Amino acid sequence: MVQAASEDSALGAGKSELPLPSAGDEGLQSILRKTPFLLSRCSADLRYLLVSPAYACMVGRSPVEIAGKPIVEIMGEQGLETILPYIERVLKGEVVEYEREVHFKDVGTRRLHVHYAPEFDSAGNIQGWIASILDITNERKAEERVAGDLAAMTLLREVGSRCVRSGADLNECLEAILDAAIGLVSANKGNIQLFDGDTNSLKIAVKRGFDESFLKYFEQVDCEAACGAAMQSRQQVMVADVLTSEIFVGQPAQRVLLDAGVRAVVSTPVVSSKGNVLGMLSVHFSEPTHPGDRELYLIELIARLAGDYLERKNYERTERTLIQELTHRNHNLLAVIQAIANQTLSSALSLDEANIAFRGRLQALAQANRILVERNWSGAELGDIIRLELEAFGSRATTAGIEVMLDASDAQSIALVVHELATNAAKYGALSNETGMVSTSWSLMRNDGSRTLRFRWHEAGGPPATGPRKQGFGSWLLRSLSSAAKMDFAKEGLTCTIDFTLRNCADVAAAKAFYRALNS
Secondary structure, three states, rough: OOOOOOOOOOOOOOOOOOOOOOOOHHHHHHHHHHHHOEEEEEEEEEEEEEHHHHHHHHHOHHHHHHHEEEEHHHHOOOHHHHHHHHHHHHHHHHHEEEEEEEEEEOOOEEEEEEEEEEEOOOOEEEEEEEEEEEEEEHHHHHHHHHHHHHHHHHHHHHHHHHHHHHHHHOHHHHHHHHHHHHHOOOOOEEEEEEEOOOOOOEEEEEOOOOOOHHHHHHHHEOOOOOOHHHHHHHOOOOOOOOOOOOOOOHHHHHHHHHOOOOEEEEEEEEOOOOOOEEEEEEEEEEOOOOOOOOHHHHHHHHHHHHHHHHHHHHHHHHHHHHHHHHHHHHHHHHHHHHHHHHHHOOEEEEEEHHHHHHHHHHHHHHHHHHHHHOOOOOOOEEHHHHHHHHHHHHHEEEEEEEEOOOOOHHHHHHHHHHHHHHHHHHOOOOHHOOOOOEEEEEEEEEOOOOEEEEEEEEEEEOOOEEEEOOHHHHHHHHHHOOOOOOEEEEEOEEEEEEEEEEOOOOOHHHHHHHHHHOOO
């Protein structure tokens, strides 16, 4: 009896009772030509006796060329060494089945599912074996690709979920993205750089596997290196070998990379939904490497994930700044309204007079805010504020001065000052008759980094100017804005001169940054 097959899925065995047809049998040749199986008949001294056309095609020979040849001559020593343990078992009478990767010289490695059955002569002696083989290389590769893609998508989903969690730390999320990129393409090292708009360069934010000399050299990159080339082209750049790449030949960066153990690199731009470069994702390999299209696409996918994440973080940061600025602005506006109300209602005016005065002052404030809104709160031009307040008086009010941008607080204050002066002129001064005129002018002085606005209001052609009988809202407002305010109640008309120190425009800069981000 023949021994049972071993743990390699032996299927049992029996002696061949019918002799196989010879190689010249036409029936056999017809069967061999039509079968998709890789069939071979081999002798105990390890020679091919007969092979099917499919087998011959796999090894790049014809059946005639293979017949009678030693197996080692066709397969090579590496392949024979792989299958020799199974041959030894079939020559002992076992039926053997196995699945292995087998190397064929001049062909490469193939994944095979093999079935061996011993062949006996009429006396019952083993004279060789019959091999029935399925080449499942493509099927296994497809299965591995599907499994790899599933694993990659699972990893991307996990990293994406981590990045959208409330309170997720920027560096921790960038490190998770970088680790995923390195793992997806089996790279050795990597880094993520963020774009610095002030220097128009890339700066390393997170890294894996690099020493201080590398980090110092690439601390800030504008053009030299793969990441710089990718930033300029806004396209993925792949360097299969640092030694031969045109990007690095003759450049100091080449030696820095080689000293860091880098021979290949892929740099992929991290971009926003509007196509703006936010940073760069780079993975590095210790050997010359040419990643396939699948690997390059996976890197692009995770770079896209990084871009979405960074864009969202930028909007969150800008949103916080805007909310803080809006809260600050509303508090200031409410304080101004409260001051207007207190000063208006605490005067000796009747209720009707106070109502008219209060509404007029609120209108002046609203007009200034309307200009600020139209300019996206990036500031208001002084001439626009003054002309809007004096618009009702037509050609009887003139303006002259250079262009001066005011922040929100300064614009509101100047609007109220001009409103009070115009209201006073309409009641008691040059605008109270049909012939009087008002002229306004201003200039800007700089001293030790500060900006001082000198504003001049001059009336002519009206009744003789007289000082106020009591200190009202206008006087209080002038004192609160400038201790250097001067009022000249001349016979020909009132002249008011104010030296007004303009505030730091940090809030304007924050608003401009926000709207630049929205419109970029």
